[in-house]
Amino acid sequence: MSRIGKLPIKVPENVNINLHESELTVKGTFGTLKLSIPDNIVVDNNDNILSVTLKNETRNIRALHGLYRTLINNMVIGVSEQFTIILELKGVGYRATVQGKEIILNLGYSHPVIIEIPDTISVEVIQNTTINLKSCNKELLGLFAANIRAWRRPEPYKGKGILYKNEQIVRKAGKSAK
Structure with missing residues (x-):
């Protein structure tokens, strides 16, 4: 499991996260960003804390784990702080x-x-x-x-x-x- 991928993402109060099928939308004070997520990566939102997990662990999917966690984290920081x-x-x-x-x-x-x-x-x-x-x-x-x-x-x-x-x-x- 990726060291970066398993870290939780704390979502500020002024940021709204909407996950519809494989499309993640992050909306905040400075804009709205969208990201399509592969089917093998699961994003869970529990009490304004996001976690990124994997459905199955193939080599290619494990390589994307930390990447998508970082992309989502950059989206959250970007719409809240710029x-x-x-x-x-x-x-x-x-x-x-x-x-x-x-x-x-x-x-x-x-x-x-x-x-x-x-x-x-x-x-x-x-x-x-x-x-x-x-x-x-x-x-x-x-x-x-x-x-x-x-x-x-x-x-x-x-x-x-x-x-x-x-x-x-x-x-x-x-x-x-x-």
Whole structure:
């Protein structure tokens, strides 16, 4: 049995959980998330404590036990608290602005980079170089942050690029003179 899969999930009072056949719906103050659960995984709700168990123990189903427990836990945390990712722009002239449902990045290219913001993600730009991303869906939030970061990955010589907050870049020495 999975060590992570057998841990109970505590559900806050402001979160409603609805399990209909194999569809789990989690509704809270910050949104609603849905997840379809395989037939061999059982989710029980007893006094606002969720437990994830298995019907039969095949190798493939045991591999999914901890995964689905973690996905459900992330859904509960997301709709009650929200997840936050902070990106920092480091480089001369690097800046970001939000216009409507688009984020516009100036990253040293000859053109500005325009990225469409998904509906479930809120974006806030602080001092042109710090981007706060918030969402109840952890998977979508991480994917969107990775898409922004892909435009200028941190480089090891000068440390320029788009970094996660508190990320340490391993720096390399430049060319050595003769």
